[in-house]
Amino acid sequence: xxLPTILVADDDRSIRTVLSQALGRGGYQVRATAQASTLWQxxxxxxxxxxxxxxxxxxxxxxxxxxxxxxxxxxxxxxVMSAQSTLMTAVKATQRGAFEYLPxxxxxxxxxxxxxxxxxTPATPVQPLAAPAPDEQMSLIGRSVVMQxxxxxxxxxxxxxxxxxxxxxxxxxxxxxxxxxxEYGRRRTGPFVAINMAAIPRNLIESELFGHERxxxxxxxxxVAGRFEQAAGGTLFLDEIGDMPPEAQTRLLxxxxxxxxxxxxGTAPIRANVRIIAAxxxxxxxxxxxxxxxxxxxxxxxxxxxxxxxxxxxxxxIPLLARHFLNENADEGGVxxxxxxxxxxxxxxxxxxxxxxxxxxxMRRIIALHPQENIGADIIDAELxxxxxxxxxxxxxxxxxxxTLAEAVERHLRRFLSSGQDGIxxxxxxxxxxxxxxxxxxxxxxxxxxxxxxxxxxxxxxxxNTLRKKIRxxxxxxxxxxx
Numbered sequence: 001x002x003l004p005t006i007l008v009a010d011d012d013r014s015i016r017t018v019l020s021q022a023l024g025r026g027g028y029q030v031r032a033t034a035q036a037s038t039l040w041q042x043x044x045x046x047x048x049x050x051x052x053x054x055x056x057x058x059x060x061x062x063x064x065x066x067x068x069x070x071x072x073x074x075x076x077x078x079x080v081m082s083a084q085s086t087l088m089t090a091v092k093a094t095q096r097g098a099f100e101y102l103p104x105x106x107x108x109x110x111x112x113x114x115x116x117x118x119x120x121t122p123a124t125p126v127q128p129l130a131a132p133a134p135d136e137q138m139s140l141i142g143r144s145v146v147m148q149x150x151x152x153x154x155x156x157x158x159x160x161x162x163x164x165x166x167x168x169x170x171x172x173x174x175x176x177x178x179x180x181x182x183e184y185g186r187r188r189t190g191p192f193v194a195i196n197m198a199a200i201p202r203n204l205i206e207s208e209l210f211g212h213e214r215x216x217x218x219x220x221x222x223x224v225a226g227r228f229e230q231a232a233g234g235t236l237f238l239d240e241i242g243d244m245p246p247e248a249q250t251r252l253l254x255x256x257x258x259x260x261x262x263x264x265x266g267t268a269p270i271r272a273n274v275r276i277i278a279a280x281x282x283x284x285x286x287x288x289x290x291x292x293x294x295x296x297x298x299x300x301x302x303x304x305x306x307x308x309x310x311x312x313x314x315x316x317x318i319p320l321l322a323r324h325f326l327n328e329n330a331d332e333g334g335v336x337x338x339x340x341x342x343x344x345x346x347x348x349x350x351x352x353x354x355x356x357x358x359x360x361x362x363m364r365r366i367i368a369l370h371p372q373e374n375i376g377a378d379i380i381d382a383e384l385x386x387x388x389x390x391x392x393x394x395x396x397x398x399x400x401x402x403x404t405l406a407e408a409v410e411r412h413l414r415r416f417l418s419s420g421q422d423g424i425x426x427x428x429x430x431x432x433x434x435x436x437x438x439x440x441x442x443x444x445x446x447x448x449x450x451x452x453x454x455x456x457x458x459x460x461x462x463x464x465n466t467l468r469k470k471i472r473x474x475x476x477x478x479x480x481x482x483x
Contacts, residue, residue: 004119007048008032009039010081011057015104019052022108023115036060043069048076050118052111055082055089063089066096077118081106085143087151091184094155101155103148105475107431140176141324142317143475145435146309150177153306158184163256165241165301166279168308171355174279175239177308182235187275190234195227198243205248207264210255216265228261228272236274241301242282242293253297276301311352311359315440318347319477321356325363326375335373337366342377344477345447350384409437439474442467451478 006028008019016032023030031047033039036057042048051069053062066078080093085103093101099118102111140151154177157164164181166174175194182192200208207216211226227236238244244252255261256276260269278301287293311318319339326337339347352358362383370379442460449455457467471478 003027003029004049005029005031005047006115007039007042007051008053009036009051009057009062010034010054012054015054018108019111022112026112026115028115034058036062036065040065040068043073043076046073050115051076051078052115053078053080055080055084055093063092063096066093066098070097077121079111079114079118085148085151087140087154087180090148090151090155091158094152095158095184101152103143103151105473109431140173140180141320142314143320144314144317146314147317150306150308153304154180154184157181157304159186161186161275163276163301163303164278164306165304166277166306166308167284168279168281169310169355170281171357172308172310173356174281174308175237177306178235178237178239178277178279181277182237182275185235185275187234191231192235192237193227193231194237194239196239197248198240202245202248205245206251209248210251210261211263211266213263213265216263220265223263226263228255228274229270231274233273234275236276238276238278240280240282241278242280242284242287244293246292246294249294249297253294253300256297256300311355313436315348315443316475316477318359319344321359322347322363325360326367329364329367335371337375338373339375340377341451343375343380345450346377346380349444349447435474438470439476442470442474443476446471446476446478453478 006023008016008023008030009032010016010019011034013034016034020030020032031042033042034057036053036059039051039053040060043051053065055062062080066080069076069078077099078097079100079102080089080098081102081104082089082093083104090101090103099121100114102114140147158181164178166177168174178194179192182188195208197205207224207226209226209228211224211229212220214220214223238252251261255272260271262269284293284298284302288295288298311321322339322344326339329335329337347359354361362380365383366375366379369383372379442456445456445459446453449459453467453471454464457464460467462470470476
């Protein structure tokens with residue numbers, strides 16, 4: 001029996017070499033090329049059992065090959081890899097029929113796992129969307145490992161109407177994710193309707209959700225359509241679902257079970273033609289134990305759980321986010337602002353209790369109050385102190401002094417393992433956890449030494465070459481300018 005053949009296309013020779021060696025050791029035959037045209041020729045000739053292709057190549061975009069491959073060889077799996085690492089890349093790869101999307105730099109263990117899974121998975125037809133995915137990039141920014149996982153989950157969900165539960169702290173971007181699921185999904189031509197459960201008086205929630213008939217209650221002078229009717233054919237985003245009162249929970253559960261509802265004061269059933277996306281910053285399992293949230297409703301909503309990481313878990317994305325918010329000012333006709341290396345280091349060392357929203361507000365405040373083009377660490381420090389954030393951070397750190405590092409690690413690992421990362425695949429846990437510890441340790445040590453890698457290596461007790469390799473493997477931005 002012959003070994004499976006993997007066709008690799010990438011214009012980077014080092015990528016081709018690494019993949020060829022790793023796949024060869026994994027028991028596969030490999031044919032590698034730098035040209036999309038050569039890859040296409042092999043495919044037309046019936047070569048290969050699996051394709052791994054880059055997106056950007058000299059003669060053609062790898063994403064454009066996928067529909068053509070699906071037409072002539074629908075059983076041939078395609079794995080897309082890209083250094084662009086954006087949500088749009090992941091969405092386009094998935095919607096054009098790719099089996100998997102791998103951002104660069106990739107982990108060779110993950111590549112081998114994806115190849116094995118692809119070869120073992122029966123082929124299924126890809127259902128084209130009614131309209132192509134929009135080309136604009138939604139405001140989800142980040143190239144960290146945790147954000148790449150989020151992108152891939154979003155991309156997979158764009159081809160279904162499954163109910164999604166988004167968890168995460170305030171300010172992490174839950175509504176942005178909900179909008180991305182809608183804008184890139186099958187219901188994109190329908191409305192996106194959002195309702196915040198925490199912002200509506202308890203006695204009005206049922207009317208807001210389901211509408212009411214004329215005379216249903218005092219002041220109901222006309223019939224009013226609720227959010228379920230307004231979102232017909234589209235997506236209904238139930239934000240802060242953990243704040244929904246018990247009586248409204250019961251009615252929502254009935255809608256999810258029966259697929260229809262009645263208005264307040266009405267008798268005629270109305271079909272609920274919506275996709276439900278819910279979000280909360282609360283621990284709903286704890287709310288269930290406390291008796292404030294229905295367990296049966298939780299399982300109805302928690303079909304696909306997603307956890308958005310707090311900003312402190314993706315510090316490598318902070319420079320990208322900060323520059324994005326500053327560039328928005330330039331796009332609106334303002335002065336182009338630049339962050340120096342020390343300012344970036346300050347931003348990455350801060351804990352961000354308000355997450356991305358807090359970072360955006362800080363950048364907007366700096367734009368409004370500081371006319372200079374170059375933003376230094378002194379401005380960052382002054383604004384954080386002025387807002388009271390540094391004081392709050394200090395209080396939190398002081399309160400945590402009684403907890404040892406080992407206790408803190410144990411607490412986070414227990415939560416990680418018990419929650420299953422809320423839908424993020426649980427594989428290669430050891431490497432992922434070590435990377436999560438190493439990345440902030442090395443990043444903050446480099447910030448403390450102002451980018452001096454010799455001093456950082458001495459502080460860490462590492463060989464300088466070992467430190468350089470870890471910086472490269474973990475994709476840590478190097479802050480230069482130290483002595």
